[in-house]
Amino acid sequence: MDPLSDLLEGVRARMAAFCQAILDPPWALRIADGAALALATTLQGHAWVVPDDGEPVLMRTGDVVIIKGPHPYNVSDDPATVPDYVVHHDNRLTTMDGTDVTDALRLGPRTSGLTRDGSAIVASGTYQIGSDVTERLLNALPPIVLVPAAEAQNPVMTLLAQEVGRDGPAQEIVLARLLDIALVTTLSAWFARPDAQAPGWYRAHGDPQAGPALRLMHDDPAHPWSVEALAAKVGCSRAALARRFTALVGEPPITYLTHWRMALAADLLRSSDLTIETIAHRVGYANAFALSVAFKRIRGVSPRQHRAGDRPAAV
Template sequence: MDVVSDAISAVRIGRPSSDRVRIGGRWCARFAPYEGAGFHVVLQGGCWLLPDGGAPVSLGTGDAVLLPHGAGHVIADGPADAEAVARAVPFEEAVARRRGREPVTGPGDGPGAVEMLCGKYRLDRSRTHPLMAELPQVVHLPNRVGSHPELRSAIDLLGREMDERQPGACIAVPSLLDLLLVYMIRSWMVAEGTPGTWPAVLGDPVTAAALRALHSDPAAAWTTERLAAEAGVSRPTLARRFTSLVGRPPMAYLTWWRLNLAATLLRDSDDPLATVARRVGYATPYALSHAFNREFGTTPGRYRTLAGPA
């Protein structure tokens, strides 16, 4: 595993969901705040994203937008004023209308029509990796020639699967939605001028090599000396660069990550505590329980009861 994969896996629960919608005329749909992440991909036409408390964002054909913290927002045919936003129809109602119960605010055809993929991911925010935590409220990924080719390919594939519903689509669509999340986060990280700590962390070859080693085998008997050798630098150099960029020393990060990984295993599996302990680098269940209680303020058993498999 790598840092980005682990950061996503630690918070992803359940299955993603999405709808393909087409709306035209004058319209305004509200998305309530959500304990997860939302996304929109414009397949045809254009619209506006109006995040609660944020600046409007114009979306064109091929644009993707991720709301990684589940912020409430409105999608509309234009930069609506406060009164129009207040009258926005809940998105679920708009989708229900499009499925034949009653017409939406305008016809779904014509020059003003927009076709979108709208969806969301369920996330467990109790143990968010700092990479995920520092994502902005809105990640806008414009469709520019030559940019984000993997994301563009995933969008094309997802659009076709949802349109044609070929055999196997029930597996293909959720898998493509998971791939879309990875590509949206990856595209944000490599975009020029992206603010935040973690793009710089993973852009530093020494720190990135150390993190890759820790995430690849968290149960190994790591020491700072061994990790420095893995990264190809001296112990003081690794300690200085890693701590400066990540915000904690390498072994402190390893301890934190092992306990978060243990929490994920407790939530998502029925493995005995002894097995979980071994998988995350603790010699005994007692040693894991002591460290787990110190970090999370509860025992592994109680955590498993409350979290439960998704």
């Protein structure tokens, strides 16, 4: 599996995560749902994404943005417009003074607004992420990713626009799956842009030496890989692989492998009841002691502390 696929494996849309707002100017929404990641697109009109500590980003019709949370931000018709409403977790809406207006503004399934004929329609979906593996992806993203309509338009975006207002059996599942695909295709489109400043592991994916080495480590992290073994598999010298991999990815192969193993171990510690010994074997360590030494060195806490909830920022 390639690194992007692995890092996206922990990202899944949640039920009731998708909604659309129909709006007339002047309008502004304060987004305070605490989501780790949000995807939004303008189905009609335009919208500005206005972070508290960054430059506003304009979304024209059909553009798609990915916004890295969990900090609040505004979405508005103009960067200067002051929000009237706050969007909370589970798409709950309040006025700025805290009055709940969710039901009063509901126009239909997953649709809110003051009118059905607004000049702007903004659709969005949010993700709550509890995966150390996926945090490696988040760390590679800028606060706001914008993919223009010409590069973002694909069948899944059209399907999302068609399905968002429908109600029926398993409709939330349909929307969640479409949203997952929309996120993957949007990220892929952004990473492929020349100005994207894609992370090293993405740039290395297409390299004839570093790319296969990356896939080997992702496919079988428990294997006792060495630079020599990886080089033999990809058909080059040890020195050539080490030089090429480090130049593209930004760190030597075994350093990358160690960090990848630590992310996998961190997820298993938090999401399973497996013993530390079993987890050690799954991620390439001989026993629990060896994993604990490496985990404490990289993460600053022991595996037991991490499992108990003492969780510093992912590496």
